[in-house]
Amino acid sequence: MPLIASADAARVNRRRGSAADGVSFWHTLYLGTTRYNMAPDTPDPAPDALFPMAFLVEQDPGTTASAHYHQQDQFQLVVGGRATLGLHDVRPVTVHFTGAHTAYGPIRASQDEGVWYFTLRNGFDPGARFMTIPENRVALRAIPGRGHRESVAGPLPPATAPTETLLGPDPDGMTAWRYRLAPGATASGPDPANGKGQYWVVTEGSLTRDGETLPPMSCAFVFPDDAPFAAIAGADGSELIAMQFPRRE
Structure with a gap:
């Protein structure tokens, strides 16, 4: 979870x-x-x-x-x-x-x-x-x-696409993405099993997840065996940075 x-x-x-x-x-x-x-x-x-x-x-x-x-x-x-x-x-x-x-x-x-x-x-x-x-x-x-x-x-210019890859993807899963969501849109992340955990950080706007509002500078950690991260953008939309760690034996 x-x-x-x-x-x-x-x-x-x-x-x-x-x-x-x-x-x-x-x-x-x-x-x-x-x-x-x-x-x-x-x-x-x-x-x-x-x-x-x-x-x-x-x-x-x-x-x-x-x-x-x-x-x-x-x-x-x-x-x-x-x-x-x-x-x-x-x-x-x-x-x-x-x-x-x-x-x-x-x-x-x-x-x-x-x-x-x-x-x-x-x-x-x-x-x-x-x-x-x-x-x-x-x-x-x-x-x-x-x-x-x-x-x-970075420093990153203003987002022009709903999703863009910032780093990677490397063969061992290390990747970073940026998501730009319209108000009320749903963020649906990549499969966490491809890496060893993901962080999601709200850099602009807000998210709603399980009834909780997450303002800017909030974050989440998704474990490799979790379902893909999902949340809903707030009334002003949302910008998110997702970062996935490489798999390590």
Whole structure:
């Protein structure tokens, strides 16, 4: 059964945070858990377990998040402000995918606005491994069979089609799409069995699902064995970004 996180419900989780590299931000948890809200001595979920993690980062203006990597595949969706992400200029709406153990960044937030982005994972990650720390660089090089995997789409122009593919589709199922729905139209997503979980984020307008209204900045996680995601656009229509993780053995 999909996990649904309304932006209105998630707002109570907004907390001030800072990373090990000193960058400061606001952190809003949507799904799962992170090291910013885990109770002391709570064991980490297994790295290979299907464990959705979704949170919104509002990175402070003028700050730089150092280049780093994670142990999990990850989508980031830029929904506010401006930044450079590595060599890429990013602003709403930009979709960024990095494979597990792929170093990326730095993320340099604009001086005037900062930058807002969703971080979306299908497995638990204990935190960033910063490339400024020699031990992390050594550990990354020692991982067998690793390769650099990174894809970016955006900043996106205004939508001109009801559905468009933004990233992929890759042979292992990694794909991202954009949907533009007229008022009252039904969103019907692709088969989740083709990947290892999907995130859906409302970037404009609203959705109604099972009687619940999902305003902008709401999200849902669809498990691989769920039925295709379906929801109805609100009175002003809706724009959605759907992101599907690659299958992993």
